[in-house]
Amino acid sequence: AQSVTQLDSQVPVFEEAPVELRCNYSSSVSVYLFWYVQYPNQGLQLLLKYLSGSTLVESINGFEAEFNKSQTSFHLRKPSVHISDTAEYFCAVKGTYKYIFGTGTRLKVLA
Amino acid sequence: DTAVSQTPKYLVTQMGNDKSIKCEQNLGHDTMYWYKQDSKKFLKIMFSYNNKELIINETVPNRFSPKSPDKAHLNLHINSLELGDSAVYFCASSQARDRGPINLNTEAFFGQGTRLTVV
Numbered sequence: 001a002q003s004v005t006q007l008d009s010q011v012p013v014f015e016e017a018p019v020e021l022r023c024n025y026s027s028s029v030s031v032y033l034f035w036y037v038q039y040p041n042q043g044l045q046l047l048l049k050y051l052s053g054s055t056l057v058e059s060i061n062g063f064e065a066e067f068n069k070s071q072t073s074f075h076l077r078k079p080s081v082h083i084s085d086t087a088e089y090f091c092a093v094k095g096t097y098k099y100i101f102g103t104g105t106r107l108k109v110l111a
Numbered sequence: 112d113t114a115v116s117q118t119p120k121y122l123v124t125q126m127g128n129d130k131s132i133k134c135e136q137n138l139g140h141d142t143m144y145w146y147k148q149d150s151k152k153f154l155k156i157m158f159s160y161n162n163k164e165l166i167i168n169e170t171v172p173n174r175f176s177p178k179s180p181d182k183a184h185l186n187l188h189i190n191s192l193e194l195g196d197s198a199v200y201f202c203a204s205s206q207a208r209d210r211g212p213i214n215l216n217t218e219a220f221f222g223q224g225t226r227l228t229v230v
Binding site: 034044045051090094101103106 | 115151152153154156161166167169201203205207217218220223224
């Protein structure tokens with residue numbers, strides 16, 4: 001069975017500091033991996049995805065994630081965060097006719 | 112030009128009532144979903160439909176009845192509402208993987224959510 005584990009429920013970080021949100025997955029088949037962001041009282045927005053090819057994927061707002069098959073990880077990173085990055089971040093793996101989400105990591109950027 | 116739209120955005124109702132949430136997508140996707148997000152932000156799949164056919168029913172009480180009149184719509188009807196049904200319900204859609212070459216558009220698109228409060 002496929003599953004996703006997000007080890008950190010909350011990550012406080014100061015503005016302009018780097019951040020890493022951790023995600024580990026379990027899957028016996030080829031994986032499609034995603035990071036979604038949820039701002040307060042909003043739906044989920046796709047941040048980036050890994051389908052195949054280059055193991056480093058980037059988003060338009062400075063986030064990147066690296067697919068590591070040997071460590072079954074897909075950690076999300078940003079070298080310098082902004083106040084506006086404060087949100088809930090979800091890692092997900094695509095299953096058969098469903099998406100399996102981790103429990104989420106609340107990123108709180110402090111001034 | 113909202114891709115996935117669901118109504119209403121907020122729903123406050125008394126225990127025992129029956130309510131419906133509507134969802135429509137204009138992306139031409141063939142698969143639609145209902146997810147429940149609880150107070151701890153945990154997202155759990157409830158149902159998935161492919162080409163109007165129920166594919167997944169994730170042990171949801173039969174008070175919840177999804178209806179897909181066509182590929183673009185997936186509505187959720189809830190009978191005899193209980194306090195524990197209070198949550199945010201998200202509709203989503205995606206394109207199922209083709210049998211042929213990899214389909215690159217494999218992400219799910221989510222609606223803005225319906226916050227259901229049962230009092």
